[in-house]
Amino acid sequence: MGSAxxxxxxxxxxxNLVMRRFEELDLRDGAAVxxxxxxxxxxxxxxxxxxxxxxHANDTLPAExxxxxxxxxVNVLHQSWRHGVKSLLFTGSSCVYPRDCPQPIKxxxxxxxxxxxxxxxxxIAKIAGIRMCQAYNRQYGTRxxxxxxxxxxxxxxxxxxxxSHVFPAxxxxxxEAKVAGRPAVTLWGTGAPYREFLCSDDxxxxxxxxxxxxxxxxxxRPDVLxxxxxxxxxxxxxxxxxxxxxxxFRGELQWDPSKPDGTPRKLLDISRLTALGWRPRIGLExxxxxxxxxxxxxxxxxxxxxxxxxxxxxxx
Numbered sequence: 434m435g436s437a438x439x440x441x442x443x444x445x446x447x448x449n450l451v452m453r454r455f456e457e458l459d460l461r462d463g464a465a466v467x468x469x470x471x472x473x474x475x476x477x478x479x480x481x482x483x484x485x486x487x488x489h490a491n492d493t494l495p496a497e498x499x500x501x502x503x504x505x506x507v508n509v510l511h512q513s514w515r516h517g518v519k520s521l522l523f524t525g526s527s528c529v530y531p532r533d534c535p536q537p538i539k540x541x542x543x544x545x546x547x548x549x550x551x552x553x554x555x556x557i558a559k560i561a562g563i564r565m566c567q568a569y570n571r572q573y574g575t576r577x578x579x580x581x582x583x584x585x586x587x588x589x590x591x592x593x594x595x596x597s598h599v600f601p602a603x604x605x606x607x608x609e610a611k612v613a614g615r616p617a618v619t620l621w622g623t624g625a626p627y628r629e630f631l632c633s634d635d636x637x638x639x640x641x642x643x644x645x646x647x648x649x650x651x652x653x654r655p656d657v658l659x660x661x662x663x664x665x666x667x668x669x670x671x672x673x674x675x676x677x678x679x680x681x682f683r684g685e686l687q688w689d690p691s692k693p694d695g696t697p698r699k700l701l702d703i704s705r706l707t708a709l710g711w712r713p714r715i716g717l718e719x720x721x722x723x724x725x726x727x728x729x730x731x732x733x734x735x736x737x738x739x740x741x742x743x744x745x746x747x748x749x
Contacts, residue, residue, distance in 0.1 A: 441637035502558035513575070523580070528548070528559070532696050539660075551695055578652075580639075584631070588727045606618050618686060628666055628669060629662050630663060632715040636661055642711045666699075
């Protein structure tokens with residue numbers, strides 16, 4: 434997400450961009466974050482850094498997911514207020530909504546029911562970030578804008594064999610199986626849950642679109658919050674079949690129902706955003722081809738190693 438927003442900013446003519454990678458600035462370190470804001474004095478902030486991962490990572494590392502994300506959010510949001518940031522966009526996740534939510538999911542469904550247990554720690558951290566944005570807006574008059582993106586994919590994704598999200602995980606699995614000539618690939622769960630996916634470059638355009646709107650069109654309610662998605666979903670089985678076709682894997686897809694499926698369905702209602710004039714542009718198969726091409730370019734057709742998954746992502 435961070436690299437997609439950076440590409441979008443450059444594409445739209447913004448040049449005075451301040452970027453830090455995790456190796457340069459650990460956003461969990463409050464003193465380091467304070468020094469960064471005091472030295473750089475950014476006017477606009479896109480807070481996309483986070484500890485993220487798929488079902489397995491969320492379910493096995495809950496302490497890391499809640500601590501890292503709470504620390505990042507508290508430090509960046511508070512220092513943004515202290516140093517007079519004009520506007521800030523905070524990215525959450527669709528998992529903040531209740532597990533058994535009415536579909537499609539409206540922004541007002543937040544905190545109306547129990548969360549999905551497998552990613553509860555991450556969801557609680559992101560809910561705290563939403564409420565912190567809204568609280569600072571109400572008390573201090575800040576313009577902190579929380580947005581809830583759906584599942585993303587695209588360039589520079591994380592292809593770690595255990596801790597990646599479903600989309601890059603499937604690309605890697607099918608590519609490796611194709612190269613090795615395997616007759617079948619076994620996938621987690623039943624394949625029945627529905628998921629919505631959005632290319633990260635479409636997400637970045639939505640973020641810039643919102644940040645460029647007049648404040649009165651965005652901050653017209655105390656509980657300001659925007660879903661960002663594609664507006665359509667498909668089953669994990671359908672997604673797997675589509676990715677396998679684009680990657681070129683012709684073997685059998687087998688499913689392991691002993692593994693968790695996660696939330697049955699997560700389709701975001703994006704009418705609040707589309708009413709302002711934004712629409713996604715990149716179709717699913719086009720996006721898969723872009724992501725797979727990037728995977729091949731980065732790993733040269735080999736997936737023996739992936740990017741580190743235990744550090745928060747790069748920080749624009």
